[in-house]
Amino acid sequence: MYRxxxxxxGKLLQSSHCGTMIDEIxxxxxxxxxxxxxxxxxxxxxxxxxxxxxxxxxxxxxxxxCDASKPHNLPHQFxxxxxxxxxxxxxxxxxxxxxxKIGNLQCSIGDRRNLVLFGTPTVSEIRPAGFSNEMLQSPYxxxxxxxxxxxxxxxxxxxxxxxxxxxxxxxxxxxxxxxAQRKGDGEETLQNLLAKVDPRIKKIRVDPGTDGNQxxxxxxxxxxxxxxxxxxxTGQGVNRLMSILADIIGxxxxxxxxxxxxxxxxxxVHQQIWAGLAEAAEKLNVQIFATxxxxxxxxxxxxxxxxRPNYDFSVIQLFRVKSGVQGRVLDKQHIxxxxxxxxxxx
Numbered sequence: 001m002y003r004x005x006x007x008x009x010g011k012l013l014q015s016s017h018c019g020t021m022i023d024e025i026x027x028x029x030x031x032x033x034x035x036x037x038x039x040x041x042x043x044x045x046x047x048x049x050x051x052x053x054x055x056x057x058x059x060x061x062x063x064x065x066c067d068a069s070k071p072h073n074l075p076h077q078f079x080x081x082x083x084x085x086x087x088x089x090x091x092x093x094x095x096x097x098x099x100x101k102i103g104n105l106q107c108s109i110g111d112r113r114n115l116v117l118f119g120t121p122t123v124s125e126i127r128p129a130g131f132s133n134e135m136l137q138s139p140y141x142x143x144x145x146x147x148x149x150x151x152x153x154x155x156x157x158x159x160x161x162x163x164x165x166x167x168x169x170x171x172x173x174x175x176x177x178x179x180a181q182r183k184g185d186g187e188e189t190l191q192n193l194l195a196k197v198d199p200r201i202k203k204i205r206v207d208p209g210t211d212g213n214q215x216x217x218x219x220x221x222x223x224x225x226x227x228x229x230x231x232x233x234t235g236q237g238v239n240r241l242m243s244i245l246a247d248i249i250g251x252x253x254x255x256x257x258x259x260x261x262x263x264x265x266x267x268x269v270h271q272q273i274w275a276g277l278a279e280a281a282e283k284l285n286v287q288i289f290a291t292x293x294x295x296x297x298x299x300x301x302x303x304x305x306x307x308r309p310n311y312d313f314s315v316i317q318l319f320r321v322k323s324g325v326q327g328r329v330l331d332k333q334h335i336x337x338x339x340x341x342x343x344x345x346x
Contacts, residue, residue, distance in 0.1 A: 020156060020254045021287045022107045025065070029095040029103030030118070031057040034324035041329065042314040043281050046301050047291040049318035054325040055291040058318065059160070059257045060093075062289055065107045066158035066255050068116045068149035071140040078162045078259045086142045094119050094145065095324065115150040159253040161244065162260075170232070173243055174206055174217045179250030181206070186249050193245050193283065197276040198238055200224055237269030241276040248286055258290040262297040270300030278304050282312070289316075302335055 021043065027036040032054045047055045056078045063074060075082045075089040082088040094103050102119035115134060140147040181187040187204065194201045203222035219242070220228040231239060248256060262270060281288050292298065298315065305313040315330040315338070330338060 020109065020285065022062070022065070022109055022156075022255065024108045025062065026104075026106040027058075027061055028105075029098040030061055030105060031093060031095060032320070032325040033057065033061075034095060036325065036327050038316055038327060038329050040314065040331070041287075041316075043312040044278060044288045044301075044305070045290070045314050045316055045329075046298060047289060047316045047318065048293075048298060049327075050320070051293070053318040053320055054327075055318060056259055057325075058316070058327075059259055059289060059291065061105050062107075062255065062257060063158055063160060064116050064147075065105050065114050066156035068147060068153070069139050069155070071147050077160045077257075086145070090140065090142065090147075091145045109154055109156070112152075112154045113150075114153040116153075117148040118146065120144060120146070156254040157252065158255040158257065159247060159251050160257040160259070161247065170218055173219055173231070173239075173246070176243055176246035176250060177204065177219050178206055180246040183249055183252075189249055189284075190242075190245055193276060193280055194238065194242065196279045197241060197272055198223075198234070201234075201238075203228065204242075235269065236265055237272040240265060240269075241273055244273075245276060245280055248280055248284055252284075253286055256286050256288045258288065260292065261290040262292050262294040267294070267296035267300070270294075270297050271304050274301045274304035275307070278308055278313070282308075282310070298335075299339055302339060 022041055023039075024041065025036075025038040027033045029035075032052075047058055049055050059078055060074060063077060064071070071090075072085070075085040079089075094101065098119070100119075102117060104118070105114075105116040107114050117136065135151040136148040137151055138146055138148045177190070180190050181204075183189075191201065191204050194204070200223035201221050202224065205220050205222075205228060207218045207220045207228070219231040221231055221234060222228045223234065231242060244256075244258070261273070265273065277288060277290075280286065301313065305311045311332050313332070313335075315335050316327055317330060317338075318325055318327040320326075
């Protein structure tokens with residue numbers, strides 16, 4: 001465990017995951033993906049593509065690769081209620097028409113490989129080429145679908161934020177901020193990161209209110225006025241960023257998954273959000289995968305990383321072809337070409 005120091009010498013949160021990052025992802029027969037390889041992933045990765053191109057499915061695959069030991073959490077991470085998840089969700093993870101009735105997910109984390117197998121065969125039937133020596137355990141099994149994971153998998157702490165979770169009421173935000181502030185140096189870390197985006201912010205507090213106040217606790221901030229003001233008055237960009245950063249600090253994830261990051265946000269605050277996420281990803285050692293439908297969001301992310309000494313950002317482009325969903329990873333040069341219109345991101 002070590003202490004992070006900000007650019008001005010101020011303390012940042014203690015971190016226990018040093019350089020944990022997914023370098024490459026391989027997917028076989030998962031939902032709409034027949035075969036997909038995504039190499040050279042970065043600290044922050046933005047997933048783009050048309051509707052139904054597989055963006056949310058990719059987040060689900062990453063979630064399983066991070067920790068397949070709790071598959072029952074998966075159906076509700078990014079999708080509305082499924083009813084009977086055995087029937088309505090899990091059996092649809094295997095790509096329709098897969099002849100050998102087995103699929104796999106793999107990722108590399110430094111010199112380690114995580115492996116997840118899934119499908120309809122029994123465990124004695126799932127020894128495809130390349131996996132015959134794996135020691136497997138099954139965290140999920142039903143009459144028509146099972147999931148197996150390698151016992152050598154490295155478990156990553158993965159947090160997810162979906163369109164169903166992004167609209168925090170003030171009570172949920174108070175809980176997130178309180179959890180972050182209870183961490184050692186958490187309050188200072190949250191304040192320092194937000195100040196990088198909005199230098200007016202000098203202090204963050206949870207206000208219990210006055211006697212007879214029916215609103216309960218509120219998050220308030222010092223921006224140099226005569227008194228601390230409610231966070232809600234600072235604008236939607238700071239509000240959203242506060243909730244995401246508080247979640248990161250409070251839970252200390254290795255990987256953060258954000259579905260439709262631009263949801264509910266005006267395009268004018270996109271660069272503010274990305275500047276904060278870029279700072280948090282680097283300082284707190286968290287890898288971020290986020291999806292978007294928005295061209296403005298992509299341009300804002302690129303601009304935010306252009307302003308940083310290290311352009312640790314990639315774009316994962318997904319697109320449908322007759323054989324299924326395909327994809328590629330764009331580096332800085334190709335991202336700039338795409339923004340200039342030289343590469344089609346549709």
